[in-house]
Amino acid sequence: MTDAARESVQAALEQDDRPRIVSHLNPPPSYDLGDHPVPTGREETWRFTPLKRLRGLLDGEASDARLTWDQSVPEGVTVRTISQAEARELGEIAPNDRPAALAAANSGGATLVDVPAEAEVDEPVIIRLHGESVDDLVWGHLVLRFGHHSKATVVLVHTGSARYCAITTVLAGEGSQVNVLSLQDWDDDAVHLGRDAIQVGRDASVRHTSVSFGGDLVRMHANVEYSGPGGEAELLGLYFADEGQHLEHRLFADHNAPKTKSNVLYKGALQGQGAHTVWIGNVLIRQVAEGIETYEENRNLVLTEGCQADSVPNLEIETGEIEGAGHASATARFDDEQLFYLRSRGVSDKEARRLVLHGFFQDLIRKVGVPEIEERLTATVEDELAKNVLKGYEPVPT
Amino acid sequence: MSTLEIKDLQVSVATDDGPKEILKGVTLTIGDGETHAIMGPNGSGKSTLAYSIAGHPKYDITGGEVLLDGEDVLAMSVDERARAGMFLAMQYPVEVPGVSVSNFLRTAKTALDGEAPKLRTWVKDVNAALEQLNLDPTFGTRSVNEGFSGGEKKRHEIAQLELLNPKVAILDETDSGLDIDALKIVSEGVNRFRAQPGKGVLLITHYTRILRYIQPDQVHVFVDGRIAEQGGPELAEQLEAEGYDKYIKASAAAHG
Numbered sequence: 001m002t003d004a005a006r007e008s009v010q011a012a013l014e015q016d017d018r019p020r021i022v023s024h025l026n027p028p029p030s031y032d033l034g035d036h037p038v039p040t041g042r043e044e045t046w047r048f049t050p051l052k053r054l055r056g057l058l059d060g061e062a063s064d065a066r067l068t069w070d071q072s073v074p075e076g077v078t079v080r081t082i083s084q085a086e087a088r089e090l091g092e093i094a095p096n097d098r099p100a101a102l103a104a105a106n107s108g109g110a111t112l113v114d115v116p117a118e119a120e121v122d123e124p125v126i127i128r129l130h131g132e133s134v135d136d137l138v139w140g141h142l143v144l145r146f147g148h149h150s151k152a153t154v155v156l157v158h159t160g161s162a163r164y165c166a167i168t169t170v171l172a173g174e175g176s177q178v179n180v181l182s183l184q185d186w187d188d189d190a191v192h193l194g195r196d197a198i199q200v201g202r203d204a205s206v207r208h209t210s211v212s213f214g215g216d217l218v219r220m221h222a223n224v225e226y227s228g229p230g231g232e233a234e235l236l237g238l239y240f241a242d243e244g245q246h247l248e249h250r251l252f253a254d255h256n257a258p259k260t261k262s263n264v265l266y267k268g269a270l271q272g273q274g275a276h277t278v279w280i281g282n283v284l285i286r287q288v289a290e291g292i293e294t295y296e297e298n299r300n301l302v303l304t305e306g307c308q309a310d311s312v313p314n315l316e317i318e319t320g321e322i323e324g325a326g327h328a329s330a331t332a333r334f335d336d337e338q339l340f341y342l343r344s345r346g347v348s349d350k351e352a353r354r355l356v357l358h359g360f361f362q363d364l365i366r367k368v369g370v371p372e373i374e375e376r377l378t379a380t381v382e383d384e385l386a387k388n389v390l391k392g393y394e395p396v397p398t
Numbered sequence: 399m400s401t402l403e404i405k406d407l408q409v410s411v412a413t414d415d416g417p418k419e420i421l422k423g424v425t426l427t428i429g430d431g432e433t434h435a436i437m438g439p440n441g442s443g444k445s446t447l448a449y450s451i452a453g454h455p456k457y458d459i460t461g462g463e464v465l466l467d468g469e470d471v472l473a474m475s476v477d478e479r480a481r482a483g484m485f486l487a488m489q490y491p492v493e494v495p496g497v498s499v500s501n502f503l504r505t506a507k508t509a510l511d512g513e514a515p516k517l518r519t520w521v522k523d524v525n526a527a528l529e530q531l532n533l534d535p536t537f538g539t540r541s542v543n544e545g546f547s548g549g550e551k552k553r554h555e556i557a558q559l560e561l562l563n564p565k566v567a568i569l570d571e572t573d574s575g576l577d578i579d580a581l582k583i584v585s586e587g588v589n590r591f592r593a594q595p596g597k598g599v600l601l602i603t604h605y606t607r608i609l610r611y612i613q614p615d616q617v618h619v620f621v622d623g624r625i626a627e628q629g630g631p632e633l634a635e636q637l638e639a640e641g642y643d644k645y646i647k648a649s650a651a652a653h654g
Contacts, residue, residue, distance in 0.1 A: 336455065341492035344452050345506035345562065346480035355505060359496030359541070366496075 026223075026252050026282060029094035033060070033105065036098035045097065048278040048310055050246055053217045055134070055191055057163050060102040063137040067129040067162060074123040077152065078114045086110070087143050092169040093197035096223065096252075100195035103167040107141030113154055117147030117173065124153035124179075124370055131162025134189045140166030144180060148173035148201065153370055154180050159214075161187040170198040170206065174228070178206040181370055185380065186214035195221040200260070202228025209236040209368050212247045213380055219248040226257040235264045237279075238364050238377070240384045241307070243272030250280040251296065255289035264296035267364045269357060270307035271387065281313040281327060290321040300331040301360055354385055399596050400467055400483065400565035402428040402451075407462035409443075409450045417458065420446045422623040424462070428566065433592055433599040435609055435634065438620030439642045444602045445489065447620075448570040452486040453479050466566065481510055483565030487555040487572050493543040499554070500524065500538035503561060510562055527557045530590075532583050548575040556587035566598035567591060573608035585611030606638040621649040 027045070030036065038058055039046040051058070073079055082090075087110040095101035113125060131138065144154050150173065158164070172178040184192055192215050200206050212218045224233040239247045253262035268277045281296040300309040313327035334353060342352035361381045365374055409421040420443045428434050438444050450457045451464055453476040464471040466482055474482060494502065503524060508514045515523075528537050531553040543551055552572055559567055569588065573581055589612060592599050601612060609617075609631070617634050619627040619642070626645040627633065 335492075337492045338494055340454055340476060341488070342494065342502075342506075343476040344480055344486050344488075345502075345558065346477050346509040347505055348477050348509065349475070351505065351509065352477075355497055355502070356494060359494050361496065363496030363541070 029096045065136040070128040072126045076119045082112045099193040100167040106139040110141035113144045115146045115150045115152040119150045121152040126155045128157045131160040134161045136162045138164045142168040145171045146176040146178045149175040151177040156182045161190040163191045165193045168196045172204040172206045174201040176204045181209040184212040190215040192218045197223040200226045200231035203230040205232040207234040212239040217246045223252040225254040226260045229259040232261040237266035239268040241270045241275035244274040246276045248278035252282045255285045255292045259291045262294045266298045269301045271303040273306035275307040278310045284316045287318045293323040296327045298329045402566045403465040405463040408460045428598040432615045435601045435614035435617045442620040443623040448568045485564035485567045487569045489571040491543045491551045549580040568600045609634045621645045
């Protein structure tokens with residue numbers, strides 16, 4: 001443990017020596033809508049989100065509109081519809097906010113992606129979800145179940161437009177190796193509220209990646225809890241906010257079992273007037289969670305004037321008997337020394353900026369571990385860069 | 399042919415107490431095919447000279463000229479200077495996470511030549527350059543300067559020197575932090591570069607050690623932003639024996 005981490009552990013312990021059961025960072029999970037009042041925007045969990053731009057999603061109107069599905073499912077994996085009751089019986093993680101509770105209530109049933117125990121599937125399951133119009137209100141409900149000692153990858157790709165609100169649970173069985181990626185590549189006007197919650201089984205390792213490029217407002221949760229010791233979670237994220245976009249990623253690593261690990265890395269870039277990103281990294285280390293390790297990091301690169309990047313790491317610690325806990329958050333403009341180094345080799349200013357940004361994201365993309373999607377991510381990042389960095393780009397004065 | 403002329407160069411940096419003058423009028427000419435060493439104590443302005451010529455934004459040129467084959471270097475942007483044939487091997491090369499060495503080298507080569515290098519010969523050239531500097535072939539896949547040891551950073555700078563093959567190379571304390579084996583490898587790289595006709599080298603160093611492997615045509619002693627003494631290679635030997643003390647005292651007496 002670093003000195004800084006040790007100090008923050010110490011400070012957290014001194015602050016409050018009463019035994020705490022409920023984290024103040026996240027409301028207790030519940031299916032009951034009464035437990036999730038309509039937010040006013042003043043709540044800690046809603047204060048960054050422009051509620052008006054949710055286009056009435058929180059009213060919870062019933063709707064049977066759907067996104068179109070296009071799936072490629074390798075042999076050995078099944079995809080089928082189950083009832084809401086079955087989803088709960090499977091051990092779905094209950095909603096932790098109003099949108100997730102609305103999705104669970106209004107979905108009319110869930111889609112189960114089922115990877116049998118001990119199945120090792122090399123090819124990824126790819127589910128392409130497409131919306132036709134932002135006028136469509138769509139409630140989504142998914143359960144991704146990975147049997148014990150299985151190994152598989154599931155990719156969800158969101159395109160087109162909709163007001164889409166989904167609750168997704170990832171159940172990673174004992175000793176499983178799970179890779180889940182959710183790509184938000186929406187049209188400009190889409191609204192997407194998504195809650196992904198992951199239960200990491202004993203000795204399982206889960207990588208979850210959330211990538212947000214498109215949409216008017218995207219607010220994604222990635223929550224992790226553990227059903228036994230030895231589980232590991234790696235939470236990755238990449239986002240690129242353009243003019244007027246609100247992209248929000250909220251993480252919660254609930255260390256509720258000993259000897260568990262969480263490692264969070266989210267990287268984002270912002271360009272254009274009113275581009276707004278929010279990253280909230282909550283970590284709770286419960287009393288029982290001795291010997292755990294957690295690290296979370298958020299890096300933002302601000303490319304033009306008029307952008308706002310909010311980055312809030314929170315660490316709640318109820319035991320000091322841990323291996324390590326730390327976080328880092330940095331929001332910066334281009335590094336002059338990097339640009340100078342590249343330009344001193346003959347590379348133009350624009351090309352140097354392109355290269356630095358390419359590297360900034362490549363650093364993360366190479367960790368994703370889904371070759372089928374890496375190329376697409378790299379290409380989309382390049383397209384985004386072309387919008388400002390290579391065309392009519394005015395460097396931010398430093 | 400390549401000649402680098404530095405005429406009465408004056409440079410200052412911004413500080414909290416206003417601009418501070420670092421170079422107080424430096425004049426020297428690196429003739430065609432010549433190697434010059436600049437030696438001096440810490441804080442004498444050696445690195446400032448290197449970075450000012452390369453165009454680092456931190457330094458304000460308040461007077462003087464720098465000409466490369468008669469072209470006004472100070473009027474050029476940083477990348478234009480490189481494309482005109484200048485190269486700076488840095489004392490502290492900068493990390494560029496996520497950008498591989500091969501991508502970086504290819505991008506630089508493309509920028510310098512105005513077209514992408516022929517793939518087959520380029521890959522061969524890169525592998526040869528890395529091998530000569532005792533860098534592992536997997537080196538190309540690593541992020542630029544990220545996690546490099548001190549020695550790897552310096553060898554990578556010299557690999558770039560050989561691959562990008564400028565007209566004039568400025569080496570800013572390339573010898574610092576190197577053990578004797580690494581120093582020899584790096585010196586051999588510099589010697590291969592300057593064995594080509596017409597290549598100029600400005601070698602900035604605190605120590606005489608590297609001059610045993612890279613024989614300079616001229617040695618300039620820097621003290622307090624000025625050239626305090628100059629001469630042939632024998633001056634380096636004298637400095638080795640006597641140190642900088644006498645020049646520091648003389649400079650203090652002359653300029654207060």
